[in-house]
Amino acid sequence: MNPKNTPLPSNPTNPIIEVRDFNFMYGSAQALYDISLDIGEKEVTALIGPSGCGKSTFLRCFNRMNDLIDNTRIPGGTIKISDVDIYHKDIDVIELRKHVGMVFQKSNPFPKSIYENIAYGLRIQGIKRKNEIDQVVEECLRGAALWDEVKDRLSDSALGMSGGQQQRLCIARALAVKPKIILMDEPCSALDPVATAKVEELIHVLKENYTIVIVTHNMQQAARLSDRTAFFYLGKLIEYGPNEQVFMNPENPKTEAYVSGRFG
Amino acid sequence: MQRYFHDELQDLRNKLILLGEKSHEAARLSVESLLDNDLEQAEKTLALDDSIDALEKEIGHACTRYISLRSPVSTDLRLILVALKASHDFERVGDEAHTIARKTRDILTREGRFKPSLKIREMSRLSCKLIHDAITCFVEEDIEKAKAVIALDREVDALNNYHYEALASKELKKALTDASRFDAILVSKAIERIGDHAKNLANEVIFLLNGD
Ligand SMILES: Nc1ncnc2c1ncn2[C@@H]1O[C@H](COP(=O)(O)OP(=O)(O)OP(=O)(O)O)[C@@H](O)[C@H]1O
Ligand SMILES: [Mg+2]
Numbered sequence: 466m467n468p469k470n471t472p473l474p475s476n477p478t479n480p481i482i483e484v485r486d487f488n489f490m491y492g493s494a495q496a497l498y499d500i501s502l503d504i505g506e507k508e509v510t511a512l513i514g515p516s517g518c519g520k521s522t523f524l525r526c527f528n529r530m531n532d533l534i535d536n537t538r539i540p541g542g543t544i545k546i547s548d549v550d551i552y553h554k555d556i557d558v559i560e561l562r563k564h565v566g567m568v569f570q571k572s573n574p575f576p577k578s579i580y581e582n583i584a585y586g587l588r589i590q591g592i593k594r595k596n597e598i599d600q601v602v603e604e605c606l607r608g609a610a611l612w613d614e615v616k617d618r619l620s621d622s623a624l625g626m627s628g629g630q631q632q633r634l635c636i637a638r639a640l641a642v643k644p645k646i647i648l649m650d651e652p653c654s655a656l657d658p659v660a661t662a663k664v665e666e667l668i669h670v671l672k673e674n675y676t677i678v679i680v681t682h683n684m685q686q687a688a689r690l691s692d693r694t695a696f697f698y699l700g701k702l703i704e705y706g707p708n709e710q711v712f713m714n715p716e717n718p719k720t721e722a723y724v725s726g727r728f729g
Numbered sequence: 730m731q732r733y734f735h736d737e738l739q740d741l742r743n744k745l746i747l748l749g750e751k752s753h754e755a756a757r758l759s760v761e762s763l764l765d766n767d768l769e770q771a772e773k774t775l776a777l778d779d780s781i782d783a784l785e786k787e788i789g790h791a792c793t794r795y796i797s798l799r800s801p802v803s804t805d806l807r808l809i810l811v812a813l814k815a816s817h818d819f820e821r822v823g824d825e826a827h828t829i830a831r832k833t834r835d836i837l838t839r840e841g842r843f844k845p846s847l848k849i850r851e852m853s854r855l856s857c858k859l860i861h862d863a864i865t866c867f868v869e870e871d872i873e874k875a876k877a878v879i880a881l882d883r884e885v886d887a888l889n890n891y892h893y894e895a896l897a898s899k900e901l902k903k904a905l906t907d908a909s910r911f912d913a914i915l916v917s918k919a920i921e922r923i924g925d926h927a928k929n930l931a932n933e934v935i936f937l938l939n940g941d
Contacts, residue, residue, distance in 0.1 A: 659730070662730055662732065665732075666730075666732065666733060669733045685800045688797065688798040688799070688800070689734055689798055689799050689800065708798055709794065709798075712797045712798055713793065713794065713797045713798075
């Protein structure tokens with residue numbers, strides 16, 4: 466873990482994701498241009514930039530969620546995760562998505578009990594023994610800082626939880642498949658400040674064991690939560706560096722304008 | 730709710746207290762070395778100055794970082810503002826101590842000892858006590874003690890005035906060289922400034938604790 470206040474090296478020394486000259490197209494519209502960056506293992510990396518700049522598109526490239534969209538294409542570039550080219554033809558995408566979990570903007574628990582929301586994924590993985598499932602459910606709920614709040618009502622519907630609790634349940638669900646990387650697309654945008662603070666605290670704890678990439682429109686959130694931030698504009702990576710650089714002394718005037726709210 | 734980054738505020742407080750202790754030490758050593766004719770101790774005081782400056786810079790950086798990355802408000806923000814101002818006051822205390830130590834080196838190499846001791850020791854003890862109390866009222870969040878520091882600073886001022894008058898008197902004009910009298914005025918003035926910084930620090934603690 467990065468001890469507070471010590472500046473990070475300008476590039477991650479232990480990259481888990483390596484992106485090189487990566488391009489992405491929706492039909493004939495190019496959404497990402499020549500992106501190259503390294504994402505550090507067990508770091509929190511924030512993706513920021515104005516609406517439509519390609520943050521979500523880029524995030525979805527890490528677990529190939531874009532494959533589910535028709536007519537998309539990668540005209541050039543590579544993404545390697547733990548040294549493996551994830552767009553290689555031999556890649557098992559289902560296996561990839563186990564390694565790279567995702568949490569969405571709108572929490573989307575299944576309309577089932579709190580318990581089942583997590584147990585479901587475990588059964589799909591072939592875990593059948595009840596006591597093993599019980600144990601993992603508890604681990605995940607603890608991991609998502611939710612256990613104490615829900616341990617007495619595991620059989621209640623997940624839809625009866627508060628928005629913040631639902632979002633942490635989705636994080637717990639993502640943890641169940643033991644991913645290495647967790648992608649989060651604006652996980653707090655529908656939450657009040659207290660629920661947001663709880664999710665941020667959780668993310669801070671999770672980074673001891675997981676690599677987290679988070680898209681956020683909230684600049685303060687990016688600044689306080691992440692180790693590094695990447696600023697995108699019109700599908701291009703404008704600046705990427707430790708937060709001390711991006712928020713205190715950005716190199717690019719566009720970044721300066723954006724983080725100080727003077728954009729446009 | 731305690732947030733993970735609040736630890737950084739605790740670090741900042743600790744650094745500020747450390748800086749306070751260093752500058753207090755420098756102030757004490759500088760006058761002692763002068764009155765005890767201790768050249769070695771004067772050199773030690775001079776050496777403290779770099780670490781004081783470095784620590785002030787470190788605190789300034791930590792404050793800018795905290796403001797940029799943590800968006801502090803209310804008490805957290807006041808702590809940052811106070812850390813910026815207080816670290817500057819401590820650094821200035823260090824500067825005054827540095828001035829006294831440099832003077833000490835000059836005087837001791839030129840004359841072997843400092844003759845016009847007057848009430849310098851008493852005055853220095855008082856201003857060092859004020860620095861010490863200013864640190865304590867910050868640590869203990871004690872407004873009454875802060876107010877006491879502000880009140881006591883007047884006594885330091887009074888001793889400084891006493892020195893000015895004494896050094897202008899016929900007797901001392903006869904007994905001391907102009908250079909010695911000039912040195913004494915400089916030293917007295919530096920100690921008086923240390924008291925002023927203690928008073929500033931006390932005001933900063935009051936601002937921290939009740940916002941005005
Ligand atoms: N499914 C899609 N089909 C076609 N074009 C798309 C699709 N999704 C996104 N785009 C386009 O790709 C570009 C990048 O969109 P993306 O959603 O990645 O931006 P974003 O930075 O996440 O924006 P926001 O902050 O609004 O979420 C936009 O021009 C968008 O219109
Ligand atoms: Mg998006």
